[in-house]
Amino acid sequence: MQRKTFLKSTLPIAAIPFLRSCFNFDFLKMSSASANTDGRVLVLVQLEGGNDGLNTVIPLDKYAELTNARKNILIPDKFVLPLKNSSVTGLHPAMKPIQDLFNNQRLAIIQGVGYANTNLSHFRSTDIWLTGSDSKTIINDGWIGRFLSQQFPDYPHGYPNRKFPAPPAMQIGSVVSTALRGPNVDLGMALTNTSSFYDIEMGTYDAASNTPAGRELGFMRMIANETQQYTSVLKSAVSAQKNLSKLYPPPGANMLADQLKIVAQLIGGGLKTKVYMVNLVGFDTHGAQVVPSNPVKGTHSELLSQLSIAISAFQDDLELMGKQDEVLGMTFSEFGRRIKSNASHGTDHGSSGPVFLFGSQVKGGLFGTNPEIPANVSVDNNLALQHDFRSVYASVLKGWFGLSNTELEKTLPGMPSTLNLFKNASGNV
């Protein structure tokens, strides 16, 4: 077997190979891709568990129906945050910072995003969103992985190099998302979320015991720390840029803000990574989604508050760094929740929901309409699909990264229709 064959067929799932010292290549990769993705970064914010879109982006013209369907969790309309230029759609009261972004033309809300025949399993539906499949097909690689594998041909063979010194994608967390899995190899590197984050492994362990096993474990953890292939490029990005925003909550208070803080620092420090993935967990609100006596409060409110604070601090940070025009953010969740609430002040798995796009280059506003809510809602009723999620992906790939139709077809076969989501239609700043 030839060495090259082996490397091409080697499939790291999580660790990025440290092949540099083993195979000493450093030449420029000639990308066959026509897209120019320089100065373009995408930050994906995954809301895990299935976000209740109806209590996030609230249809003010449907209060009779909503009261009928979900009285025990409904936000009183007087608390709903209004959106500029819209009298019928508002936001959950915990989302003041997002309201500000919207009103300042830095946030788009795409209504009713999902796919036909929603699968109500967290696992399957997450896979559908991460791979970009429909509900019937199984795809093994991720939509970002397919996109980046065209930008980084032969990866990881010959990387890093002068033209591509940084990991193509980065997952803040320890396991690389399926979204970043390419046809042959993961295009992402996992970076553990710790306060001193290049102290990558050691900080996350209990101390090794004073035994022979502990001695060897400690030794290997030390080597594992040195093993991150991109350690030096990460360190130099970090040392080149400090976080500038004062809006970040203290470390540990907001898991998403902690992750986005790292992302902002890396972008500000000049790291040429194209896609970052972060996540916020806990959206599976079957019970106690709201505090019964005060539906404005509760688990969901906490999560939306964290989401809003994190995104606005991140956006503020980027603007203070002068990087705002280079970054696009997008939230998504594996599904929305049922229209009708359940008896435990929660909601069960449902279908489509809103997607947020944020950034200075986003054409702010509402895309789509308020969902229809049946007057006599049954437990099986779900929100109608307005935008297939692959159309949103395609809009980002084309409008933000400038993919050609050929490249788009390789990434999302079947050419989904696109929306015009950016201030400059061509996607060029």
Add this chain to the structure above:
Amino acid sequence: MPLLSRGQFLSVLSGKSVLADSTTDNASQQKKPAGGTPLSNKGIEYYRGTWGKPQILHLLRRSLFGVSHDDYRHFENLTLSQCLDILLKQSPEAPPPVNAYNDENFTDPEVPFGKTWINNSPNPGGLDMKRTAALKAWWTGLMLAQDKSLTEKMTLFWSNYLATQAHNVKDSRYDYKYVALIRSCALGNFKNLVRRVTTEQAMLIHLNGDINTVRAPNENYGRELQELFTVGKGPDSHYTQGDVEAAARILTGWVDGPTVKPSLVFNPANHDSSDKQFSAFYNNTVIKGRAGAAGAEETDDLINMLFEQQETARFLCRKLYRWFVYYIIDEEIEKNVISPLAGILVKNNFEVVPVLRTLLSSEHFFDTLNMGCQIKNPVDLLIGTCRQFEFTLPPADDIRLQYKTWDALVWRLKLLGMEPDEPLNVAGWPGYSQEPAYYENWINSNTLSLRNLTTDELTSQKGMFINNNAAIKLDLLAFTSRLSNPSDPDQLISDSTFLLSPNPFDKKQIAFLKSILLPGQIANRNWTELWNSYIANKNDNITSSAILNRLTPYYAYILQRPEYQLI
């Protein structure tokens, strides 16, 4: 916190003595190189403590390459003594390697496809390289299909101990003979094996015995026979340069150059028939020089003399200790374990089974201090991972695919630093010979990444590349199905981590593993429902793919942990 250099780290971890000892290798056994690390002070008395799952797994992890569900179930209701009866049984001889390398571009002019080449004439160059590759593949296949026996692990032990290198021997027939010899003697007699290896072609070529003549003595084998194979270089070994020269002279005459190959003969014309005088270390022994064919008998006398030295038995026992227990041997361990084992070896006329039985059933071996402290060598890691996860062996009737599969594994073993039949040097692989770090020599930032890459590739849904049509895939679903209650995610995590790592995962790691199975903090019942619907209909691709999409990163994460590198 800034990263420590490796040297700084070792100093912090174990005190300066570890680093200091590296310069005084001869005396290291008698010092206490462990620094602050406590070592077992137990002896070789028969183990009478708790006999449960951790102990059985410990024994099997050290005796086999990886422990599959089947392996464990086979032993779980047996006593320690019964387990050892099975493990110490020598595996039968294996059918020899064959020509599986004929293809559209290459045809072996002598040996048809599927037939063995081990008895054919020498074929230097390209053909022999194909045969040597086939030998390495074949040996890897034996390890992959190992019996519940110490045979394969001991074969690898002898290959490390009495090292030859195929790339140096350059004759696949001799390499085969050598491997077949150490495998057939894997659980046999130490003295007999050293005697036979001494005049085995592969060793004669490897350590220049074949060019050692009365006119041009070559000391190479005469030295290594003492330094590496018998009396060793422990603190009580005091052989001299004169002893090296005397041994070399005894060994003259075995091969008379290339014309005599392949039939090895003793050529009296090349033998030094004068008397050989040894030093006080060998009690001033004189081995009587002999002319004619009787000159060959001097080699037997030399082996007898070397095996009369107490150091020879101790040297082997230290090697076995480092192979099966841990690499640090302090004064206590020398006294409580090595010396008594050496006594048993001598008393049993150098049969290794009684020593292995005593060591592997000792209080010392089952001391918790000696559990989970061995860094896996690459064979343990790669072959062990395949075996552990219910890897399906390639069908025996598809010889080409079998050899391709084994080739793919040989290639990874080479990258990881342990290619079969290619120990790094005359002393074997550094993981078992290079003081003071021993096992730690297996691990550096490069090999650790490659280990992670390798296990990532094995756990991936595409599997480890063999060729465009085949891959080595672990059956993660089958492995998981055989855990006690895989529908309960907490039970799945505790069972699988227990089986896969002798060192417990800490709470943060457990929580992280759970977040892979149950992302987004969703409740346990989501997993239970998914698993149950898989069990109800195993042919439903959507369900099994949803499970695999979690199990793949789940096991990839476990297999990347430093914990997984230990047995």
